[in-house]
Amino acid sequence: MDEVQVVVAHSERATLRVGDVFLKVDGDPGNLEVEVEAMRLAPVPTPEVLWRKPNVLALAAVRGAALGRLGEPSPASPDAWAAAGAAVRKLHEAPLPPWSAPTSEEIGAKLDGECEWLIANGVLPADLVIRNREVAELAFRPWEPVFAHGDLQITHVFTEGDEVTGIIDWSEASKGDPLNDLAIMTLGHEECLDDLLAGYGTDVDVDVIRAWWSLRSLQASRWLIEHGFDPNEPGAEFDVLRAAYERS
Incomplete structure (x- = not known):
């Protein structure tokens, strides 16, 4: 019998x-509706939808492994990162x-409200937040909207060898800033940015990508x-903010 694993x-x-099989349970069924429609429209590999109920979505696992995890070196090759960059470009077009x-x-x-909260509650030093x-x-410069994933963390991009086998978690997909997607993918992994951009x-x-990191x-x-x-x-995230502060 397969065990039930709580992913998040x-x-x-x-x-x-x-x-x-992955089961996604969401208190807002609209998020699952967006996810299913975004996967249908996206011209990149996505998980197979097995079935959907109002608050539950069943998805098949995708092949391969995630590009990495926040706080750990990425195990993916430069070519895999370049392939991920090419897939994101295809989505954006x-x-x-x-x-x-x-x-x-x-x-x-x-953002201003979040900064006020971080300072008022002593979560981070005021000068670092400011x-x-x-x-x-x-990041608030004029930009042309694209088909954006919206939450393109490296744990959401799967590769096998140098091939992108699936991009998951599409509930934040929308018209968006393309550089936000690239920034989320490389948050905490600046060393992989050149490989991503090569693809x-x-x-x-x-x-602007650094602005989106902050x-x-x-x-x-x-x-x-x-x-x-x-x-x-x-x-x-706090290490990303400290690095930006030191860089400035």
């Missing part, structure tokens, strides 16, 4: 694995999905803390 679980959603992400104004307002907020401002195949402003880390920290995760683990 918190108050909003949970993912379980039973053999080669696809027709736009019919739904939108938050506007820059909404993102900026939320400097990273300044770095993040560059992505276009001129990219690395300073933005993402500032914006995610409270959520991580409140849902039982630790952004202060080695290589995680």
Whole structure:
């Protein structure tokens, strides 16, 4: 009998694995609707949908292994990272999905609220938060929206050899900033950025990617803390913010 493995679980959603089947349980069925439609539209490998109920989605496991984990060196080869970059470029060149992400104004307002919370609660030194907020401002430049994954963590991109075998967790997919996807993939793995961009195949402003590293880390920290995760683990969000502070 296959054991039930809890992949992730918190108050909003949970993912379980039973053999080669993943069960995603979400308190908001709209998230699963977006995920299924995004996978249908995306021109890249995605998991097979086995069945769906209002709050539960069953997906087949994809071949291969994730590009890596936050806080650990990536085991994937430079060619695998380049293949991932090419897959992301293919996604970004696809027709736009019919739904939108938050506007820059909404993102900026939320970011300011998160910075205020981090300082008011003594979670991080004020000067570190303020400097990273300044770095993040560059992300709010004009940009052309693309079909964006929206949560393209390296644990969501699977490869086998030098082939991308699947991209998972599409509930945040929307019209979005292409450099946000590239930034999320390389958060805490700056050493892999050149290989990713070699496959992505276009001129990219690395300073904007760094801005998104700061933005993402500032914006995610409270959520991580409140849902039982630790952004202060080695290589995680707090280390990203400290590196940006030292770089500046």
